[in-house]
Amino acid sequence: MPRMNMIEAINSALNVALAQSPDVTILGEDVGYFGGVFRATAGLQKRHGKTRVFDTPITECGIIGVAVGMAAYGLRPVPEIQFADYIYPALDQLVSEAARLRYRSAGEFPMPITVRSPFGGGIFGGQTHSQSPEGVFTHVAGLKTVIPSNPYDAKGLLLAAIADNDPVIFFEPKRIYNGPFDGHYDTPTVPWAKVDDATAEVPEGHYTVPLGKARVVREGGDVTLLAYGTMVHVAGTAVAESGVDGEIIDLRTLIPLDIETIKASVKKTGRCVIVHEATRTGGFGAELSALVQERCFYHLEAPVQRVTGFDTPYPHSLEWAYFPGPVRIKRALDAVMKD
Secondary structure: OOEEOHHHHHHHHHHHHHHHOOOEEEEEOOOOOOOOOOOOOOOHHHHHOOOOEEEOOOOHHHHHHHHHHHHHOOOEEEEEOOOHHHOHHHHHHHHHHHOOHHHHOOOOOOOOOEEEEEEOOOOOOOOOOOOOOHHHHHOOOOOEEEOOOOHHHHHHHHHHHHHOOOOEEEEEEHHHOOOOOOOOOOOOOHHHOOOOOOOEEOOOOOOOOOOOOOEEEEOOOOEEEEEOOHHHHHHHHHHHHHOOOEEEEEOOEEEOOOHHHHHHHHHHHOOEEEEEEEEOOOOHHHHHHHHHHHHHHHHOOOOOEEEEEOOOOOOHHHHHHHOOOHHHHHHHHHHHHHO
C-alpha cells in the first residue's frame, strides 16, 4: 500500500472519482494546467481532459453559481475555492441556492456539489489566508461540513462527499497538508520542522469513510477532548505532555455530527474539553458545548472547557499565540481535573 501525504491523498481521491464517473467535474482558479496553488489537482487535467478539469475566472460567486447549475443538470461538480478566506462572495449561491434546492424541489433536484477549500492557519498566510470559517456553514441547514485530519481520512471522506447527493463543504487544513508535526508553535522554526513521517498508508483505489462518523483517536478515562483537523494533532501533544488520560475524538464531520460517540465518551469520562482554531464567539465549539451539556449534564464532573482562537482578525505577527497550542489545552485539562 503506498504512503501519501494529505495533498497526495486528495489528488488520488479526485483522480479515482474522475475515472469512475463521467459526471464528476473539477473547476476553480488554477486547478487545471497549474494543478492548484497547493498542487492538489496536479496532473488531473492532463489525465482527464480540459472539459473535466478546467480553470475559471477569479470569481467565487461565479464558480459556485456554475457548479449549482451543473449539479441541477445531473453532474457532480467539485469546485475549489483557492483559500477558505475567499469563499464569502459565494455565500449567497451556497446558502440560498445549493443548500435549499433539494428541499425546495421536494427532493426532485439533488445538489451533489463538493466544495473543496484549504482553511486554517499555520503557514504564515496572514489574516486573509488563514481563516477558519466552518461555523458559518454548520449554521446553514442543507449543507454538510467535513474536515479531515489525516491522509487516509482525507481520501475516504472526499470520495464519500463526492458521492453524496447533498452539498458538502470540504475544508482541508493546510497546516497539515504535507504531514504531521509535534503540535508546538513556540518558535517560527518549529511549524515547518518535519518531526515525524509526513505520510500515511492510503489505498490507491476506491474506498470511503462514512460522513457523520467520528473516530476515537486515543482512548482514555479522565477527560474527553473533541477536536478536528489540525487541532487533533495539537490535542494529542497536549495529552501526551499533561499526563492526563485523555480520550481524543476526531469529529471528522461537523454536520452530520456523530453525537452518539461524543455522548458515550463524555458519559464515561465525566469531563470535556473542546478545541478548535476558529474564533471563540459563535464557533462550533459553542454548539458542541451545548450538545454535551444537554445530553450529558448528570454525568459531568466539571464545566465544559473550550480552547479556541481569539476574537480578533487573524494576527500575522502573533500567529503562534493565536493558535490553541498545548500550553493552553493543558490549562483547560488542569481546570476540568481540579473540579
